[in-house]
Amino acid sequence: MTKRTIKNLMDEAASNLKVANVHMVYNENYYNLIPLKASDQLFLAINEDDFIFDGFRISRFRDVKEVHIKNDKCDEIIQSEGLLNKVYIPEINLANWQTVFEGLKDIGMNIIVEYETAEGEDDNFTIGKIERIYKGCLYMFYFDADGIWNTEPYRIPYNEVTSVTFDSRYINVFTKYIPQAPIA
DSSP states (O other): OOHHHHHHHHHHHHHHTOOEEEEETTOSSEEEEEEEEEOSSEEEEEEEETTEEEEEEEEEGGGEEEEEEOOSHHHHHHHHTTGGGGOOOOOOOOSSHHHHHHHHHHHTOOEEEEEOOSSOSSOEEEEEEEEEEOSSEEEEEEBOTTSOBOSSOEEEEGGGOSEEEESOHHHHHHHHTSOOOOOO
């Protein structure tokens, strides 16, 4: 699929608040997403999973290999359940990763930053709070699977970011059961 076709389909899904099956180069499975807005490089979408809107995802267009707008019984159920009435678009500038992270830092939530590859060998998953933002990288305090925060901020170069997730059930529930992030 061409980049233009992908962008057109994502724009169409966004203007009609439709679920799209978005196939990424680094995952053999597709994501069910409701695109909300986009820049030339990045797009913001709602994660949809079995009639539950589960947070927001920001991803790179260059990682999208295929898009299909759903038009099935699931759309009818989403409409009937009134889920689209609850949709809002977070105020995040999608110009580049730096502006995205500045907006997310202002929101103040814990986030997940991922680097995903088709091979899966160098993948990275970081969950935590943004500490500092620079032109080419950000620093985050992250916590592990036991909810223990690292003591020093972790450096993540923007060229090692494929997606960011925020306001998801996983992040929000985990956050309730851990102490506040350290302060640098």
